[in-house]
Amino acid sequence: MSSAIEAQQPAAQPIASPAQRRGASPNWLRSLRSRRLRPAIVPAAILVLVVLSAVFAPWIAPYDPDALDMSMALGDPNATNWLGTDQLGRDQLSRLLYGGRATLLVSGVSTFGIVVIGLVVGLVAGYFGGRTDLLISTLLTVLLALPSLLLSLAILGILGPGNESLLIALVAAGWAGHARIFRASVLSLREQVYIEAAVSLGGQSTRILFRHLLPNLLPTVIVLATLDFGALLLTVSSLSFLGLGVQPPTSDWGVMLNDARTYFSQVPMLMIVPGVCIAAVALSSNLLGDALRDMIDAGHR
Amino acid sequence: MGKYLLSRLAAALPTLFLLTFVCFALTTAARGDPAVEALRQGGQEPTPEAVAAYREKLGLNDPLPVRYVRWLGGLTRGDLGTSFLSQRSVSEIIGERIEPTLRLGLSAFAVTSILGIGLGVVFGLTAGSRLDHGGRIVSLLLAAVPSFWLALLLVTFVSEKARLLPVAGYGGIQHLILPVLALSCGPAAGLMRITRGAVIEVWRQDYVRTARAKGLPQGFVVLRHALPNAMLPVVTLLGLRFGQLLAGAVVIEAIFSWPGLGSALILAISGRDLPVIGAYVLLAGVAFVIVNLLTDLSYGLLDPRVRLGARDGGR
Numbered sequence: 001m002s003s004a005i006e007a008q009q010p011a012a013q014p015i016a017s018p019a020q021r022r023g024a025s026p027n028w029l030r031s032l033r034s035r036r037l038r039p040a041i042v043p044a045a046i047l048v049l050v051v052l053s054a055v056f057a058p059w060i061a062p063y064d065p066d067a068l069d070m071s072m073a074l075g076d077p078n079a080t081n082w083l084g085t086d087q088l089g090r091d092q093l094s095r096l097l098y099g100g101r102a103t104l105l106v107s108g109v110s111t112f113g114i115v116v117i118g119l120v121v122g123l124v125a126g127y128f129g130g131r132t133d134l135l136i137s138t139l140l141t142v143l144l145a146l147p148s149l150l151l152s153l154a155i156l157g158i159l160g161p162g163n164e165s166l167l168i169a170l171v172a173a174g175w176a177g178h179a180r181i182f183r184a185s186v187l188s189l190r191e192q193v194y195i196e197a198a199v200s201l202g203g204q205s206t207r208i209l210f211r212h213l214l215p216n217l218l219p220t221v222i223v224l225a226t227l228d229f230g231a232l233l234l235t236v237s238s239l240s241f242l243g244l245g246v247q248p249p250t251s252d253w254g255v256m257l258n259d260a261r262t263y264f265s266q267v268p269m270l271m272i273v274p275g276v277c278i279a280a281v282a283l284s285s286n287l288l289g290d291a292l293r294d295m296i297d298a299g300h301r
Numbered sequence: 302m303g304k305y306l307l308s309r310l311a312a313a314l315p316t317l318f319l320l321t322f323v324c325f326a327l328t329t330a331a332r333g334d335p336a337v338e339a340l341r342q343g344g345q346e347p348t349p350e351a352v353a354a355y356r357e358k359l360g361l362n363d364p365l366p367v368r369y370v371r372w373l374g375g376l377t378r379g380d381l382g383t384s385f386l387s388q389r390s391v392s393e394i395i396g397e398r399i400e401p402t403l404r405l406g407l408s409a410f411a412v413t414s415i416l417g418i419g420l421g422v423v424f425g426l427t428a429g430s431r432l433d434h435g436g437r438i439v440s441l442l443l444a445a446v447p448s449f450w451l452a453l454l455l456v457t458f459v460s461e462k463a464r465l466l467p468v469a470g471y472g473g474i475q476h477l478i479l480p481v482l483a484l485s486c487g488p489a490a491g492l493m494r495i496t497r498g499a500v501i502e503v504w505r506q507d508y509v510r511t512a513r514a515k516g517l518p519q520g521f522v523v524l525r526h527a528l529p530n531a532m533l534p535v536v537t538l539l540g541l542r543f544g545q546l547l548a549g550a551v552v553i554e555a556i557f558s559w560p561g562l563g564s565a566l567i568l569a570i571s572g573r574d575l576p577v578i579g580a581y582v583l584l585a586g587v588a589f590v591i592v593n594l595l596t597d598l599s600y601g602l603l604d605p606r607v608r609l610g611a612r613d614g615g616r
Contacts, residue, residue, distance in 0.1 A: 142319040145593075146586050147544030153551065154327055157570045157578035234447045238552050241449050242567055257453065264453060265461035275450040283445035 040291035043284035050281055054100035061094035066249075077269060084269050086260050092273060095256060100277065102252035106166060106245075107233040113171035114178055114232075115225045119217065121175065122182025123209055127190065136179070143176035149235060153244070161244045170232060178224060182217060189216055219296040223289050230285035237278050253278050309597055313590050320586040325372050327579040328382060329365070381583075382576035386569070391580045394565060401471055402550065402561030408477060409484040409546050414539060417489040421496025421535075422523065428501050436493070443490035449552045452483035456556070469558040480557045484549050488542040495538050499531035506530075532603050540596030544589050 053060060068088045075085040084092050125136040143151070151173035159165035189195060190213075198208050239245030240254025251259070253274040260270035347355075356362055363371075375382070381391035424436040459479060460468040466475050503509060504527060512522045554563030562581055569577035 138315065142316050142323075145316045145320065145590055146582070147548045147589060149548035149551070150544075150582060150585050153548075153566065153570060154323075154578060154582045157573070157575065158327055160573055161571065230445065234445075238447055238449050242552060242555055244567075244570060257450065261453070264457045268457060271450075271453055271457060275447070275453070278450065279442070279446045282447075283441065286441065286445055 037291075037295065040288055040295070043287040043291065046280060046284040047288065050100060050277070050284075051104060053097055054104050057094075057097040057101055061091075061097045063091040063094045065090060065094040065098040065251075076267070084267065086256075086270055087263050092269070095251065096253070096273060096277065099252045099256050099274065102246045102250050103233060103236060103240075103254070103278075104281075106163075106170075106236050106252070107229055110167055110170035110174070110232050110236075111225055111229045113167070114174040114228060115221055117171065117175040118178025119182055119214075119221060121179040123186055123213060123217075125179065126183040126186025127205070127209060127213065133183075137183070140176045140180050140183075144180065148173040148177070149238075152235065152239070156239070156244050161247060163247055163250070166236070166239065166245055166247075170235065174228070174232070181220070181224065185217055185220060186213055189213055219292075223293045223296065226285050226292060227289035230282040230289070233278065233282050233285070305601070306598065309594055313594055316590055317587065320583060320590075321373060321376065322369070324579040324583040324586075325369050327582060328372070328575050329368065381580040384569075384574055384577050386572045386574045386577070391576050394577065395562065395580060395584065398560060398562045398565050401559055402554070402563060405477070405480055405484070405554065405559060405561060406546060406550055408481045409488075409550070410543065412481055412485040413489045413492060413542060413546065416485060417492025418496050418535060420489075421493040422500050422528070422531075424493065425497040425500025425504065425531075426523070428497070433497075436497075440490040440493050443486045446487070448483055448487050448549050449556060451486055452479070452553055452556045455479045455483055469556070471558075471560050476557075480553050480559060483556075484546060484553045487549070488545050492535065492538060492542060496531065496535050499534050500527060503527045503531045529603055533600065536596055536599050536603065540593045543592045547585050547589065 068090060069085070077084045086092060086095065121136060125133045146154075152169040155169035155172055156165055159168060195208065195212055198212055203212075236245055237252065237254035237257070240252050241258045243258060245254055246252040248255070256274045257271065260267075264271040372382075379392050381395070383389065384391055384394060387394070420436060424433045427433050456468055456479065459465050466479055470476050509522060509526050512526045513519070517526075550561070551563035551566055553559070554561045555567045558564065562584070565577060566581045568574070569581070
């Protein structure tokens, strides 16, 4: 996947980024109606819906997600508990809404961390070149020699399971891939005439980095962040399922799946509901990322 | 070819060296005193004298570079240290757990390759058809479904409800089917998409059209003309998917109580058994480096135009 994105980079011309284009409202409206945007609408709507329901969980959730009621344990979906109850009689819908907060928050924060660190390191390596670049590239090669989930597991092993260690492990294992992509993009952008002009006019490095290079990287950043969010969501829920991710008393979709494991054959809903949520969010962010990439490619052509 | 092999090996050396460094750091840089950690496994708080004696015995009082060199020396003799949890030698633990993991991993790798490449070729040749659209939807779904959830679905519906296959455990082929399926589906979906794209690309080329125009049977054109060229991007991805399989195996082994390295790693992480974690990371890293090296070498076999000697360090 990374090579596909790198291959597109030479096409990165100094044209207006989507962020700049979005400024004018007639354009924005027109592009919403265009055929290119259509594949992005459904996945974006699903993501917005899921995020909103997590943010407003305390207001939407019908019950306290931790309220136990053994008399209601393992209930099928009914009028009072729309998605049924788990083995401790907790309302599944409320648990799902609150669980989404943890899953989405951890995935979102780690996506942000990965993109920011990857961007800064990639910009520095690509722009300054020379010994700085050599040092950073060597480090990247080594980090990328390990599959990222294994690196996360190793870091969790050192730090011990916990919510902060989880974030550190995800970010530390993920940033290198991005730094490599951004470095390659900067290398090709640096050859552009307008950068040369900015340098020869005596522009400061920071100004060139933030005013000239960064805006041109933004489309790539947005696509990568969207795709990452889905991938990280899968990693977070796998780790939580193994008991190495989000730690009690907080629970997320992975923890819900682990909690109810022994009761799946009795009440399949306990397994289906959190799993479908994970898959739906991951699928939406994959589709949105692909759609955004197609849009940006088409814009460059 | 020999020269190229040497240069690739030389390029892999710093990676391997730094990998040993990371693993050494893993076994030493624990939060808290490793001696206390190790002795605490018995249940009660160790006495200061016991800790001091243990530190002396393990050589924990020496400076770090000395310990690193000693650790490297041990590594060359196959000594990976002693597990904090079971007090057994780590290489012994790995020795008895590597076979199940290899069996699972290699089967999954084979299934991934066959499913991914086979279906990719079929959908590539029928691009635009209803079959192709169906394949695209299934592959998008499979890429978004976490493998552990797929495993849970399979266990619940195939084993517990329909009682067709065992729920978990290690043994004959019936124990292997579900874990391999759960592990391969995600990577196979990705591989399929790449293969499909590569086949479509190659199928448009003039030489393929010529081959078909002169009346060669379709199967022959696919196998002899189209596939070898379509395989280049696929093989690259296959190397990277190996890492995904390696990592996925950890989760799948835990679900199916598969007695391999993955379950050992999960036990080690929850028990803070750092020597075992370090050994696992080292082993996995070395395997990943070797597979990617093989991937690089296979370019030359697949595409004679690739002059291996002339290529530089690109992965």
